[in-house]
Amino acid sequence: MVKESEKGNDKDVKNKDDDLSAEEWFEKGLKSDNIHEEITCFQKSLEKNSKNPSAWNNLGIALYELGRHEDAIQCFVRAVELNTHYVDGLFNLGIALMNGRRFNESLQCFERILKINEKDYNVLANMGYVLNNLGRCEEAEKIIKKAIDLEPENPTAWYNLGLTYYHMERFEDAIKCFEKVLEVNPKNMQAMNNIGIILGRMGKFDEAIEVFDKVLSIEPKNEVAMFNKQFVIQRKESIS
Numbered sequence: 001m002v003k004e005s006e007k008g009n010d011k012d013v014k015n016k017d018d019d020l021s022a023e024e025w026f027e028k029g030l031k032s033d034n035i036h037e038e039i040t041c042f043q044k045s046l047e048k049n050s051k052n053p054s055a056w057n058n059l060g061i062a063l064y065e066l067g068r069h070e071d072a073i074q075c076f077v078r079a080v081e082l083n084t085h086y087v088d089g090l091f092n093l094g095i096a097l098m099n100g101r102r103f104n105e106s107l108q109c110f111e112r113i114l115k116i117n118e119k120d121y122n123v124l125a126n127m128g129y130v131l132n133n134l135g136r137c138e139e140a141e142k143i144i145k146k147a148i149d150l151e152p153e154n155p156t157a158w159y160n161l162g163l164t165y166y167h168m169e170r171f172e173d174a175i176k177c178f179e180k181v182l183e184v185n186p187k188n189m190q191a192m193n194n195i196g197i198i199l200g201r202m203g204k205f206d207e208a209i210e211v212f213d214k215v216l217s218i219e220p221k222n223e224v225a226m227f228n229k230q231f232v233i234q235r236k237e238s239i240s
Helices: 004-018 022-031 035-048 053-065 069-082 087-099 103-116 121-133 137-150 155-167 171-184 189-201 205-218 223-239
Strands: none
Touching: 022 035, 022 053, 035 053, 053 069, 053 087, 069 087, 087 103, 087 121, 103 121, 121 137, 121 155, 137 155, 155 171, 155 189, 171 189, 189 205, 189 223, 205 223
16 A cells, blocks of 8 residues: 555656756656656656757657667758757767668768768668668778778778678678677677678588577577578589
């Protein structure tokens, strides 16, 4: 049972929260470790001050994590409308659009950031991925190599360069890129699976199976490795 005094305390807390300023709601949202509470705090902050791009950006991040991607995109749009040079907002908008396969719009965001900072290697790496998906592989290669020159141990850049070489059917170069990803992050199963897929395409079936077996020894329920291993086995059997 809830005591009367406890009810009163809850009411006092609510009244106290109602008196918080936009900045206080914003700080409360930043400190919260509950995604739903974060959203509430940033919304409360924006009710009191709707012109804070950081609040819109953080609300967008929280909504994106909940899978509300279109709502998140609208928040990022609002953030960069309020501050056209807001790099974090532009980057998050670009990534959200990229993940939604809205590549031309994503490219525009990354291009805007590079006008502010042409040496942002994270932007360059992701811009390469976008260009690759737009079929502009040579441009993608050039952009990603620039990212690698700026940050040689950037796994995103190496991974995206590997994808670009794969689409260009430069399979040996692609494998080297994915191997570089694994040097930086040995637990990147996507890179390891990609190596197996490429080896299979090259007709190196036994090597491909070994790679998929390695993935499955680390992640026994990795569906990508299970599917591709079976596919490679079937191809090997059909040829032999």
